[in-house]
Amino acid sequence: MTEVLRPHAEDQYAEELAILAKEDDRPRPPGWRLSPWAVTRYILGDGDAITPKYIGPRRIVEVAVATLATDRALLLLGLPGTAKTWLSEHLAAAISGDSTLLVQGTAGTAEEAVRYGWNYARLLAEGPSRAALTPSPVMRAMERGALARIEELTRMPSDVQDALITVLSEKTLPIPELNEEVQARRGFNVIATANDRDRGVNELSSALRRRFNTVVLPVPATLEEEVDIVTRRVAQLGRSLALPQTVTATEEIRRVVTVFRELRSGVTEDGRTKVKSPSGTMSTAEAISVLTNGVAMSAHFGDAVLRPSDVAAGIVGAVVQDPVSDRVVWREYLETVVRERKGWEDFYRACRDAG
Structure with missing residues (x-):
């Protein structure tokens, strides 16, 4: 990892995560690497072996962590530069041990980035099959029971955003071409970030917004x-x-x-x-x-x-x-x-x- 310009959080802070896992004797939600208490300690630091990753109100972090322990997805909302991406990465690292299941939202993000795509060479040669299917980060997170991260959710087109509704409400991703579905394993959830004040924003539908618990990250108070x-x-x-x-x-x-x-x-x-x-x-x-x-x-x-x-x-x-x-x-x-x-x-x- 010495040659990597920016290691993933789970790699950069592997020692801290190992310390917390060893000391953590509190109840852990199914599929979690750490208890909610230990996750919060990892994010905020303890003044000793655990360095702070986010500096801000403790209650905000507690609400975010508690949300991910329920069936509600988490939406981190705030102005640019309020550490939305930084916090989502560290939450995923502490909870799932993997912060790389990431969808980057842009105006050109296609529905395949949220659901699945196809290896068209195999599709043409063999027809629709599971081997020809290319899973999205969200689909892989569902199969593993891990957290999926969606950056800049409001930059994605509205029809792509709405592809999440079934995933978040039913915890299921249908694959009609194969007459199959992927059901999320315990531990699966979604962390999304959004900025409602920036340019190029597509408002979330009321149906999708209801699937999220929104936590607003403030600018530093002092x-x-x-x-x-x-x-x-x-x-x-x-x-x-x-x-x-x-x-x-x-x-x-x-x-x-x-x-x-x-x-x-x-x-x-x-x-x-x-x-x-x-x-x-x-x-x-x-x-x-x-x-x-x-x-x-x-x-x-x-x-x-x-x-x-x-x-x-x-x-x-x-x-x-x-x-x-x-x-x-x-x-x-x-x-x-x-x-x-x-x-x-x-x-x-x-x-x-x-x-």
């Missing part, structure tokens, strides 16, 4: 919480990308996170000044990306100390998605807010030069 999340993820990404060691200044991370939070919310952290928001989402994930790029800049082209000049271009690129309207928003924020802050002089100059 500046300190978001700084903690960003600091942890930047460090993890730096290790996985084998970036040269740098001195990551906490103050620089705090500045970037502050900018993102203020532009996202439309008001400064002290609540005194209203600011315009750009067209982008200004998510935590984008802040992590900006800072990871800054660490790479500092390591390869700087003095291995994260400075304003290393992150300025990344911030401008994240904010100015629309070259006309967003540039006006950024310049106004830079001149009316950043310029006036004590201790932000270098940051202001770097951002102004980068813009």
Whole structure:
């Protein structure tokens, strides 16, 4: 696994999962590798051997885990960058030991991605048979009694979304061509993620939405919480990308996170000044990306100390998605807010030069 750029959660955290499995003496739902209590401990960490994978309200994680122990599917709903995909991957890793049964929703996703397809060479040569059938990740999850993950459910066409209704309500996938069906084994369920505010969204039908228990993932509640999340993820990404060691200044991370939070919310952290928001989402994930790029800049082209000049271009690129309207928003924020802050002089100059 040392050559893999991004190991799957069950591989990257195999030691932690093994520790939890060894210590876990609580009741486990059928087909689960860990009890709901141990899954929650894996997700939130314990301050000791288990590192936190998600930083947020404990109750949200408990509701998500409890949902998966019932016959209801789980829909993780939230703005981009609220760790929907990250949480779904780790839930699947802890519960099923396999986070790879994944359907990526796009405008071009076909029904075969949810149900099944065919090996057309064998189909033409032999006719319809189980050997000629190509199972989808959802079908494989049903056969194994595992969790299937569906990313960006609302980006999929409505008729493809509705192919899930029978799977979720009857726990059965009919194969009329063979006069057969696949019945889900104990442990099967579905985790879907969706973003209702993004472009290209296809609303879920009421019939499908009723099959899900929806959990809304919020943006980090406080500046300190978001700084903690960003600091942890930047460090993890730096290790996985084998970036040269740098001195990551906490103050620089705090500045970037502050900018993102203020532009996202439309008001400064002290609540005194209203600011315009750009067209982008200004998510935590984008802040992590900006800072990871800054660490790479500092390591390869700087003095291995994260400075304003290393992150300025990344911030401008994240904010100015629309070259006309967003540039006006950024310049106004830079001149009316950043310029006036004590201790932000270098940051202001770097951002102004980068813009």
